[in-house]
Amino acid sequence: MHQKFKSMEALVANQVKKTQAVPEPSVRRMPMYLNLVREMHRNGEQYVSAPYIARLLHLDPTQVVKDMSYTGVSGRPRVGFQLDELIFALEDFLGYHRKHEAFLVGAGSLGTALIQYQGFRDAGMRIVAAFDTDKRKIGKEIGGITVFDLEKFRDLAGRLHITIGIITTPPSAAQNIADLMVGWGIRAIWNFAPVALQVPEHIIVQDTHIYANLAVIINKLGKNKNV
Amino acid sequence: MHQKFKSMEALVANQVKKTQAVPEPSVRRMPMYLNLVREMHRNGEQYVSAPYIARLLHLDPTQVVKDMSYTGVSGRPRVGFQLDELIFALEDFLGYHRKHEAFLVGAGSLGTALIQYQGFRDAGMRIVAAFDTDKRKIGKEIGGITVFDLEKFRDLAGRLHITIGIITTPPSAAQNIADLMVGWGIRAIWNFAPVALQVPEHIIVQDTHIYANLAVIINKLGKNKNV
Numbered sequence: 001m002h003q004k005f006k007s008m009e010a011l012v013a014n015q016v017k018k019t020q021a022v023p024e025p026s027v028r029r030m031p032m033y034l035n036l037v038r039e040m041h042r043n044g045e046q047y048v049s050a051p052y053i054a055r056l057l058h059l060d061p062t063q064v065v066k067d068m069s070y071t072g073v074s075g076r077p078r079v080g081f082q083l084d085e086l087i088f089a090l091e092d093f094l095g096y097h098r099k100h101e102a103f104l105v106g107a108g109s110l111g112t113a114l115i116q117y118q119g120f121r122d123a124g125m126r127i128v129a130a131f132d133t134d135k136r137k138i139g140k141e142i143g144g145i146t147v148f149d150l151e152k153f154r155d156l157a158g159r160l161h162i163t164i165g166i167i168t169t170p171p172s173a174a175q176n177i178a179d180l181m182v183g184w185g186i187r188a189i190w191n192f193a194p195v196a197l198q199v200p201e202h203i204i205v206q207d208t209h210i211y212a213n214l215a216v217i218i219n220k221l222g223k224n225k226n227v
Numbered sequence: 228m229h230q231k232f233k234s235m236e237a238l239v240a241n242q243v244k245k246t247q248a249v250p251e252p253s254v255r256r257m258p259m260y261l262n263l264v265r266e267m268h269r270n271g272e273q274y275v276s277a278p279y280i281a282r283l284l285h286l287d288p289t290q291v292v293k294d295m296s297y298t299g300v301s302g303r304p305r306v307g308f309q310l311d312e313l314i315f316a317l318e319d320f321l322g323y324h325r326k327h328e329a330f331l332v333g334a335g336s337l338g339t340a341l342i343q344y345q346g347f348r349d350a351g352m353r354i355v356a357a358f359d360t361d362k363r364k365i366g367k368e369i370g371g372i373t374v375f376d377l378e379k380f381r382d383l384a385g386r387l388h389i390t391i392g393i394i395t396t397p398p399s400a401a402q403n404i405a406d407l408m409v410g411w412g413i414r415a416i417w418n419f420a421p422v423a424l425q426v427p428e429h430i431i432v433q434d435t436h437i438y439a440n441l442a443v444i445i446n447k448l449g450k451n452k453n454v
Binding site (some may be wrong): 021022024027028030031032035036037054057058059093094095098101109111112113114116117118120121122124125163166170171172187188190194196197198200204206207208209210211212213214215216217218219220221222223 | 248254256257263286320322323327337340341345352386390396398399411414423424432436437438439444446448449
């Protein structure tokens, strides 16, 4: 679908770039760039410049140029980046061309919402199975995904080579589940439970604390009212 | 349901405490405390100490004591905090006893997931209506919530005194929607679109960048593989 890199040299240069340590803030901006340029591409545009991206996303142009350099693409003077090339490079940087399959533990309300969310597939991750300890949930299907007994996690994760574990359990269960996941070969944990997990250093942990974000909003709203 | 504060003095002291500026990291930890103590309460416990909370949540005990002080409750020597009093104080601090109603714009996959997510109700916020510009979505019901034409936002927000706007639109639409929300009287924007919004200083913006979190996980997984 997307045009590949112009030359083997560019591809190799890209691979070299990718092994460099890219600062986390730059990594976090990549999906934002990709979303933007995908949309421009859908609208029939062919080229985009770094200053134009910077202006649309309210970023510093120098920062955008730097971020782009991590993906291995290079723009052309005056015209900028070729969109399909840039899309491919961003997708490649973000690992969207590799298959990342995840197991989710905790098929409650948030777990169900995440399973039903279609957007992860376009972002390189697919939730392939859910797990719970609640007998009433086990065996159910949510958006085409089966909820298994937690006891089946280890065996299935091993067979399917699952590397990502998503935790959407109640807070009291989260650390226990994280310990089990680590023991069962999971390498990255995406934690939605409001708990600070303790894991070995080689395990990747990423927290998305929805409640904490909401708490900040409501707290600030309350304070503004008092002023 | 929960026992109220022991005395008017304690209640007044609490109000005074609440108007102080509480550091954002402390605010972000409050839902974590509340989840934990609610669960202990359900398990039949009556008291909890700050060091115990600190141990369970992997936090510094002094920090926990400090955080608790912001809620206005005071523990008793040796026994610690009475659980139902602490729960009430935390809920009160977090604004769960006031009603925060929100409008959501962008009834796509993520918007649908958020609307169907039941957990917000226990966290002080209720999504009461959704909006979209896509004629195929307008008029639909998602989890008991109606999707209205975006043109109805202003009128409905005014009538219902809505203060929170949630953005789950495609990135290209997010800034435009934010501008409209500000013009229509929204005071806090919870943004799920991968865009850095520009809003007037008095508007509260909270970003939850799910894609950015996922990008960090996949990037780190890729790096670990190369080592």
